[in-house]
Amino acid sequence: MEKKSSFSIPVFFSVAFVWFTTHFGGGFASGRQAAEFFVSHGWYSIFTPVIAMGIDAVIFYYAWDFSVVNDTYDYRSWTDEFYYPYQKLFSNLYEIIFVLTMGVATAVAFATGGSTIKSAIGTPYLANTIAIAAIIFLLTIFGAKLVREFATYIGIAIIIGVIIVYGANAVVSFPKIINVISAQTADTNICSALWSMLLYASFQALAVGAYVAVADVLKTRDDALKAAWAGFAINGILLTLASVTVLAYYPGILEIPVPTIYVVNNGVGGVLAENIISILIVLGVISTGVNFVFGGVKRIVSWWPNDNTGHSHSIVASLIFVLITWSIARFGLIPLVAKGYSFLGYLGIPMLILPVIYKLIKRRFN
Template sequence: MNKSDTTCKSSASIIFGVAFVWFTTHFGGGFASGAQIYSYYVRYGIWCLIMPAIAMFYNGIFFAYGMRFARRHEVYDYRSYNNAFYGRFAPIFSNLFELLYICVMCVAPAVAFATGGATLSTLTGLPYLLCTLIIGVFIFIVAIFGTDLVRRVASVLSICIIAGLLIVYIPNILHGLGSITAAAAQMSQAPMPFGKALYSAFLYGTFQLANIAVFVQHSKVFKRPNDAVKSMGLGFVVNALMMTMVCLGIMTVYTNPDMQTASVPTLLMVQNGVGKGFMTPLISILIILGAVSTAVNMVAAMVKRVSDGFENTSATTSHIKTREIVIALICCLVDFGIAQFGLLTLIQKAYSFLAYLAIPVILVPYVVHMIVTKFDTK
């Protein structure tokens, strides 16, 4: 094997790995439980079959643009990246982004704590408080070891999650084809306006935009800036397909009267599908893995941002590590507290609030930047 072949394979593995950082960040507690997909897509009727792809294409453009910019200009923590990206407007928008990301850091990992803790409690019978503490300890330990470990964990978790989801969803979708057809017919009889479904998908994609703070740190491993486009292209395919599959799975129980009150639609699907005895613990484990993966990526990004700021002043390696531990601990404690408000409240209210905050801070400035710089070529 010559050097060119080795380099090509290394580049491909990096592109693959970073693409799955997107998936593991996206596949959090709300996604895994089905509550997020139901709230933003399935309840808007038949449009749920195309809206996930639209939202992920929208996200893919922005993520690829941001990561390509980070690699070209060699800015890999989100503060340095924002200062370079916003240019002379950085004193305003970099600080606004900090406020937005603090809100994200309070919501997304809190959802992970709530979902993982509730699922673990159901599986083991242990108190919810103890289970959320166990989830938090695991997130804390992984986050303090830096982005390289996070990326390796992301790839492993992605493979496990995708394999498990296929095992759970494909048999249930095939078993429930009649129910899916009935659900589609019911949805078509009283269709939701396309505009409402599109707006819901827009909100979903917009609150995800803050994840650019997670992704820029991984841009450093790309061999060339355009690898970011390839990586996010692959990420779009994976995320869109998995979301559509979850939509179809939830449609198998769409006409079930219990659907109106189900806080975890995925579990309702499994309990009314095939292999209940085997599928229930399996999907519960997947929910926990999905919840943990999101929180790990979010906490690691914040740790890097804050610790890099201290490193620019003065410190030895041991002191920097101590700071990282303290920062991660503070993040985990705050998220643990917020998780006590409950999963559905955080998904339905807090996520939409994040989307409205992201419109002036990320969406509008990025569109202007794309136009003025001709996609960062001018």
């Protein structure tokens, strides 16, 4: 019988939900990521999101499968095995990339969440970011099981909210979507759309360090495959739904800071939908922060000498990461660091996508 989590959800779903809740942050909830990477290329955004998630599903399947086979559940031990015999170069390079990715993504989570709560209920930005930091800290000190269960509950809530807001507006805006497709302009082309899609998939793939940290519950290669399929279905469907909904207002919506708010104000939902979006953004930024910080915590704990104080080490490691990322958000370093996002996307192609494809082909013909 397949092992289940404490609330009767298959364990591969709990791992898939960690992928989804890391992916679903403020940029996803606001529609900004969909607009920039997919909708900016017009009607191609109907199919490019699902291809991007298909690429990531292959990467994460291999990562989880590799973790199961090699018993590597922190990103440093995983990269040491994955890049062998060149691990001294590539493991250190990935460590730098992951820390930068985690730092920026979590700092943006603090900033976005703090601003969203301030707009919704009027509490001070600083107090809001402190509250978010405290929640992330508490959720990352008790181990992978709590992180998976939190991701599952939050993931279910987010899925319901996304379907309500995006789904309703996609149905209402369907005639506009058809018009956009029919009137596709010549200033977009398939090559630029596919390249943007690849960069998005590449940047998302760099979060693999957060996903192997919760993969210890997967016991077989079949579990890894199921987790990849479940994650692909969840992320692919919802990212496509978000992109198609925003596409209805192309090209004018590309200049809107929060496309989702614009969509509900010009579609259906009004104030209620705006409140749901605010809740989704807060849930998304917290879950993103939790999953990234826990990936870093698992790395630090594995590095410390084993002296039977693992829980104390988790507390200290979590506190370090939370304070660093909170400080980045607090003192305005995000714009400086975030300039490296595109560069990180480029790095993800040779660092993860191409090596995984090579290893899968090699496995197939060996």
